[in-house]
Amino acid sequence: MSHGIPSTPFESLRLELRRGCLVIAVMAALRSEQYGYTLRRLLADRGMAIDEGTLYPLLRRLETQGLLVSEWREEDKRQKRFYRLSPVGKLVLKQLRAEWQSLNTSLGDIL
Amino acid sequence: MDLLERYLQAVKFWLPTPQKQDIAAELSEDIRAQIEDKEAALGRPVTEAEVVAILRQIGRPVLVANRYLPQRYLIGPLWFPIYVFVLKIVAACYLVPWVLVRVGLALFDPASRAGHASAGWLGALGSAWSGFGLAAVLALGSVTVVFAALEAQGKSGFLEHWDPAKLPAVRDPRRIPRSGSTIELAVNIVFVSWWLTAMRSPIVLDRPDVQIAFAPVWSTFFLGFLMLSVTNVAAAAVNLLRPYWTRPRAAVRLATNFIGSGLFIGLCRSSIVASLTVSGVARAQTFLIAATINRVMSQAWPIVMVVGIVVFAVDIHRFVRATAAGRPLAGGVPHGGLPNSAAR
Numbered sequence: 001m002s003h004g005i006p007s008t009p010f011e012s013l014r015l016e017l018r019r020g021c022l023v024i025a026v027m028a029a030l031r032s033e034q035y036g037y038t039l040r041r042l043l044a045d046r047g048m049a050i051d052e053g054t055l056y057p058l059l060r061r062l063e064t065q066g067l068l069v070s071e072w073r074e075e076d077k078r079q080k081r082f083y084r085l086s087p088v089g090k091l092v093l094k095q096l097r098a099e100w101q102s103l104n105t106s107l108g109d110i111l
Numbered sequence: 112m113d114l115l116e117r118y119l120q121a122v123k124f125w126l127p128t129p130q131k132q133d134i135a136a137e138l139s140e141d142i143r144a145q146i147e148d149k150e151a152a153l154g155r156p157v158t159e160a161e162v163v164a165i166l167r168q169i170g171r172p173v174l175v176a177n178r179y180l181p182q183r184y185l186i187g188p189l190w191f192p193i194y195v196f197v198l199k200i201v202a203a204c205y206l207v208p209w210v211l212v213r214v215g216l217a218l219f220d221p222a223s224r225a226g227h228a229s230a231g232w233l234g235a236l237g238s239a240w241s242g243f244g245l246a247a248v249l250a251l252g253s254v255t256v257v258f259a260a261l262e263a264q265g266k267s268g269f270l271e272h273w274d275p276a277k278l279p280a281v282r283d284p285r286r287i288p289r290s291g292s293t294i295e296l297a298v299n300i301v302f303v304s305w306w307l308t309a310m311r312s313p314i315v316l317d318r319p320d321v322q323i324a325f326a327p328v329w330s331t332f333f334l335g336f337l338m339l340s341v342t343n344v345a346a347a348a349v350n351l352l353r354p355y356w357t358r359p360r361a362a363v364r365l366a367t368n369f370i371g372s373g374l375f376i377g378l379c380r381s382s383i384v385a386s387l388t389v390s391g392v393a394r395a396q397t398f399l400i401a402a403t404i405n406r407v408m409s410q411a412w413p414i415v416m417v418v419g420i421v422v423f424a425v426d427i428h429r430f431v432r433a434t435a436a437g438r439p440l441a442g443g444v445p446h447g448g449l450p451n452s453a454a455r
Binding site: 035056057079 | 138170
């Protein structure tokens with residue numbers, strides 16, 4: 001994912017659209033425990049590529065809000081930070097999912 | 112991996128101390144994983160150039176670090192439009208007149224050039240320019256400090272509590288406020304009365320203890336200002352009855368203000384005080400006082416000219432706007448298309 005300034009109105013609007021969806025995607029992916037890099041790969045494989053400069057600050061923000069919990073653990077002889085949804089995060093994800101589905105239905109009707 | 116360590120060090124430089132190690136460790140792990148993936152794909156260790164490409168793709172260290180920091184503004188998006196508006200007012204009402212007065216003095220006032228005898232008006236302009244820097248920094252800096260304080264204070268209530276019913280009416284740039292015309296009419300009538308009774312003679316003050324006599328050229332200024340004031344009375348009366356700028360009325364206002372500025376400048380430069388007599392004061396002393404009054408007036412004319420230029424610019428703008436008939440105003444009211452009943 002490019003760090004540059006969006007070059008066209010479409011690119012700029014596309015980024016704006018994706019930014020809101022990323023939070024739900026990240027939270028949904030963290031229903032099972034992941035560390036940063038595998039989370040990025042998982043999202044990229046599902047068509048939601050996210051660069052490290054966006055993902056890690058987002059993870060920290062969600063953790064500060066109490067939606068995620070994290071712990072440092074050794075894996076493959078390297079220290080990695082693993083994230084997963086907190087109980088509050090699970091509840092919020094459920095609400096966000098309902099909101100997303102309602103929004104998707106409304107937008108589908110409009111489009 | 113020297114390059115990676117150098118990169119992480121550069122990122123850490125911009126991070127707050129409590130988070131430095133934690134963020135760097137996580138970022139380091141991610142980059143190492145990317146490198147390993149690349150090596151697995153290539154089937155060989157990565158070269159330094161390939162590590163450079165990965166780091167370049169991640170971004171400049173200060174930008175990467177910035178994404179971990181909370182967004183902070185000196186003046187945030189809520190206050191920013193008001194801040195810019197106030198800056199424009201300060202520039203238009205303080206800095207522009209400041210520049211015009213200084214340039215006027217540098218070009219036309221011998222006294223202000225005296226300190227720059229060798230460089231002349233160029234030196235005076237240079238001095239004005241350096242003074243401008245300080246004036247601009249002080250004016251704009253003060254406004255910025257006030258708005259930064261408002262931003263730091265957080266919610267002031269000003270932006271949250273407002274009443275749509277108190278918004279100003281839709282502004283018609285061609286509308287002449289009746290209150291302004293009424294005041295203008297009253298002031299000009301009083302001025303004409305006073306001018307005719309008190310200023311007709313060149314001996315403008317003739318009391319037993321004080322006599323002030325103007326130079327013979329006074330009769331020209333007397334007539335000039337009288338005619339201007341009478342014209343202003345007529346224009347204000349018409350504006351009161353039909354409160355919309357039209358091309359002829361805007362032209363009359365432009366002409367009267369232009370001639371008025373010219374007359375005022377002429378008056379300043381005419382050494383108008385011919386004699387001054389005060390009982391009990393020596394003749395030499397009163398002569399000195401009269402000369403001082405004439406000199407101060409003479410030195411003031413560049414300022415009068417600057418004011419005249421500003422007024423002239425406003426009048427030109429009004430004249431151009433008045434000629435733009437037919438174009439719709441905000442709210443869909445056509446220029447020049449207002450019925451008389453609406454105008455009244």
